[in-house]
Amino acid sequence: MGSETRSSPGRQDGHVALITGAASGIGRATAVRLAGEGAAVACLDIDNPGCEVTVRDIRSRGGRSTAIDCDVTVPDMVARAVSKAGTWLGRLDVLVNCVGVGSIDRTEDVSWDEWSRVLSINLSGTFLVTKAALPSLLESRGNVVNVASIAGLNGWRYMAAYAASKGGVIALTKSMAAEYADRLIRFNCVAPGSVDTPLARGLEPPEGADERLLERRRALLRPQIAQPEEIAGAIAYLASAEARFVTGSVLAIDGGATV
Numbered sequence: 209m210g211s212e213t214r215s216s217p218g219r220q221d222g223h224v225a226l227i228t229g230a231a232s233g234i235g236r237a238t239a240v241r242l243a244g245e246g247a248a249v250a251c252l253d254i255d256n257p258g259c260e261v262t263v264r265d266i267r268s269r270g271g272r273s274t275a276i277d278c279d280v281t282v283p284d285m286v287a288r289a290v291s292k293a294g295t296w297l298g299r300l301d302v303l304v305n306c307v308g309v310g311s312i313d314r315t316e317d318v319s320w321d322e323w324s325r326v327l328s329i330n331l332s333g334t335f336l337v338t339k340a341a342l343p344s345l346l347e348s349r350g351n352v353v354n355v356a357s358i359a360g361l362n363g364w365r366y367m368a369a370y371a372a373s374k375g376g377v378i379a380l381t382k383s384m385a386a387e388y389a390d391r392l393i394r395f396n397c398v399a400p401g402s403v404d405t406p407l408a409r410g411l412e413p414p415e416g417a418d419e420r421l422l423e424r425r426r427a428l429l430r431p432q433i434a435q436p437e438e439i440a441g442a443i444a445y446l447a448s449a450e451a452r453f454v455t456g457s458v459l460a461i462d463g464g465a466t467v
Contacts, residue, residue, distance in 0.1 A: 229307030231258025233405035243271035280333030385456030401462030427463025
């Protein structure tokens with residue numbers, strides 16, 4: 209199966225999108241995809257040089273983009289960054305929370321600092337950016353797409369902190385979808401399985417890991433790993449008017465791993 213996905217030119221014309229974690233992986237692919245569909249894209253990441261690479265890529269294709277430096281765990285910094293994104297072109301229509309970190313170890317070996325780091329970035333960061341963006345999204349009747357994981361749906365071996373953080377993202381998405389439906393803001397999330405990203409490539413099982421656990425939740429399809437552009441295609445759909453009747457949904461993109 210190929211990993212190419214086709215953009216829908218014009219689907220995001222006139223819209224402004226804010227993408228967190230836009231310096232690499234799914235965030236970068238999503239920023240490029242939405243720009244290709246006509247959105248002006250504000251790229252937010254703590255990795256500003258990486259963000260600038262994404263911005264240059266978008267501009268080289270004729271799109272509009274700007275880079276915003278931000279640590280999503282710092283409330284004041286988040287408020288300033290989201291405000292900058294909203295005032296850049298005077299509106300905000302789409303928020304995609306892609307920023308995230310991984311962690312892999314036996315649970316008895318996970319330190320409090322590591323637990324706190326993963327939850328702070330993956331879950332609290334998603335909350336902080338979403339909260340800061342809400343006034344603009346209420347005005348535009350926009351939508352939010354969060355990046356969770358199948359680890360948050362079914363749990364994952366040696367990844368308790370990561371699974372807990374992504375399970376929290378799923379619960380946050382559903383809670384906000386219910387709360388804001390009558391105010392016409394949609395909240396959805398994707399739950400990828402294995403994706404070829406720097407985050408995934410940097411995770412190695414602990415020494416002596418149980419092979420039976422490592423084989424659990426493997427994708428059924430071949431190849432057993434997705435490309436970031438495939439996840440970006442699903443995000444682009446959820447962020448578009450074509451998904452008008454979709455809110456509170458969790459779209460697993462995992463090659464059948466959770467079947």
